[in-house]
Amino acid sequence: MDKGIWIDGPVNKGVMKFLKGLLENNAMDAVLMPGKNKTGDSNAWFFLDRDGLDESASPFPPVMTTQGAKMVSYLTKKNGSWKKTGVLLRPCELRAVIELAKLKQVDLTNLVLISYDCPGAFPLKEYLSGNQQELDMAFETSLGTQTDPEGLRNVCSICSNFTGSGADIEIGLIGADSKGFWLIPGTEQGEELLKKTEESNSFKSLESRDKLVEAKSVQRKEKRETTLDSFQQSVNGPENLMTVLSSCINCHNCSRVCPICFCRECYFDSRALNSGADEMLRRADRKQGLRLLPDLLLFHMGRMTHMSISCVSCGACEDACPADIPVSMLFTVAARDTRKIFDYEPGRDIDEALPYSVFNFEELKNFEAPYTRQYSKQ
């Protein structure tokens, strides 16, 4: 789309007014969005109607407490929503929603996906133990100016998919310079909804924004590559990998909070790996000792094979890790290569099939080992 509705004024207020307007004229029945409790000291997700919106909503939280895609999945896993529901998501949450829709964990019926130019998020632990009001203010400022606030999470500072493109309605902030924001329709559904708002005739060109988005994207991609390259160097080989992972306490929090890890029973929580003393002792015999709990490296690498293709680099795993392991960086590094073989980008397009669900007859020949020698005739 090359045009969007321009709305003057502060972002927070403007977005709330826009959502309220849609609820008031019955274009939507409810919203699913981040909010705060009454005392204002915790961020969580709320499913709100018109009155609830006034009370609790806080559209742009400075931290990611729970991954929004998990909330959407929670709501629509078993069947689609029968209320027209607007969902306000960070770009990474939006990508996770699209991945989960492909994995049949989200039903997009009656959902209106709304996303925005995200400046990143603070590490959860630092937010909870730090001066929250100060961080709230810092985040709000950087939301308007679209500059990186200080102390961002690592994955956020190298994120190259920071716009809400792909959503039904995109809230454009880059280039708005704290003066207001654009409401950009991304799909037909979004366009129709935008026609029902009060300001529907104030469409403005997005040229200045597009240029800035492009420039930031190039810069971020470069930063992403160099940062990931050097991180990969530091974890190459089982020994270095184990140095990073050695503080893992095997709590499996990273998979519990991961939006993509949706399996009801995880292979790594199952008894499949729980062999008896006999087998353990034999393993210990082979290498003069055994680290307990065993299969630590297998857990992390196994998760990489299961979900790295769909990993959206949201950083929820790293926020949840009590041992401060850079889990999300590890996964981002793994994902960079694994998705390259299938030319796949998670959350790019709902119609793009998951790599494990399709194949081509002639592909990946370099992974097959041809038999090179003529066998003897007997």
Next chain:
Amino acid sequence: MTDNGYEPKIVAFLCNWCTFTAADLAGTSRIKYQPNIRIIKVMCSSRVDPVFILKALLDGADGVLIGGCAPGDCHYSKGNFYARRKVALAKTLAQNMGLDTDRIRLSWIPASEGPKFAGVVNEFTEKIKKIGANPAGQEVFI
């Protein structure tokens, strides 16, 4: 028989319909091949989750052989194409994390080719012997 004095252990995941049958045929035709493989029969090569491959390698297997029907000949018509994607992922990830990808081999061996099965096993065993023992097998910390 050994080149450098050690016998590698190779885990082989063989599909029930082709490669395992080929192994059977090699046996009934009395074709001799290296005794280094430990066969695990799976109903289809696409049953082999990349985790199985990594588990074998991290537990100290010197090589992992995945055998399936030739492309187009799969008993379930397309299982081996999925298997190829999974092995591609496992290999890429292994490389990414600094493991030796030469220890993973995917081969298509049709049911009627017992000699080919013996050939592949011999070839792979020889290669693994050249590479040497899997260091992960000796490491206490893995």
